[in-house]
Amino acid sequence: MQNSTIPSGLRERKRVETHARIQLEAIRLFIKHGFEFTTLDDIAEAANVSRRSLFHYFESKEEIVFSTRADFPKLIAEAIGRRPVNEPLLEMVENALIDVVALGVPPQTRNVSRLIRDTPILSARDQAKYEHVEMILVKALSDRKRLPETDTACRVTAATAIGLMKLALKGWLDGTEVSPEKYFKAAFKALRRIAG
Structure with missing residues (x-):
């Protein structure tokens, strides 16, 4: 029985490593050559996988870019869940964001964010991501305050x-x-100054 779990564990580790390698190489190429000028074949070659294998991990170049931010909604929801229940809502969100940032900002985050901002097809999709994060925030806040969504x-x-x-x-x-x-x-402080 133990022997059958070992290959499964090795397979999973290899899958995670391949996913990370594809992501890393794709972002490197996007930043170096531009999103539009980097092909899926370029990414597959750089990551040392076949194009077919690449599609087992990502359906598109856009998905690769946004996979670098996939954990953010979960991290912010968990951070809100750790805030004191009696904390005012606005402070709860501000402190939760700062708590997430305190976990560390990966070095590539700024470059990826600039890539998204400067690439029209990515910046359009980024707006939909913000809507998703807003819904997650509403749920996290209402859960923490024991209020309806x-x-x-x-x-x-x-x-x-x-x-x-x-x-x-x-x-x-x-x-x-x-x-x-x-x-x-600074943004939260400016809001308080205007509202006050």
């Missing part, structure tokens, strides 16, 4: 947080700071 305060907070996040990320991409934390804090 239709709660107006949770929905307004989530929508506002997405707007502030976009603004902060734009500042980070144009700025010089290594971490986006400063830009998140």
Whole structure:
């Protein structure tokens, strides 16, 4: 019985390693040559896999790019789940974002974000991602506060947080700071100043 689990474990490890290698090589090529000028054949060759094998991991170039951010909604929801229940909604989101950033921003994140911003087909899809994150935020906030997902305060907070996040990320991409934390804090501070 143990012998049958070992190959399965090795297979899974190989699958994870291949996925990571394809992702890494694709991002390297996109940044070096541009998204439009990099083909799936280029990626397969650089990652040392067949084109057919590549399709076992990713359906498109777009999917490769966005797979680098796939964990973000889950991370932000988990961070909100760890915030104190009595924390005001806006502070809860701000602190959760800062908690996620404190986990560390992978070095390629800024380059990938710039690639998305500067590539029309990717930036259009990125907007849909923000809508998804907003829905996750509403659910996480309402769960934490034990409120229905239709709660107006949770929905307004989530929508506002997405707007502030976009603004902060734009500042980070144009700025010089290594971490986006400063830009998140500045955006939330500006909102409080305007609302106050």
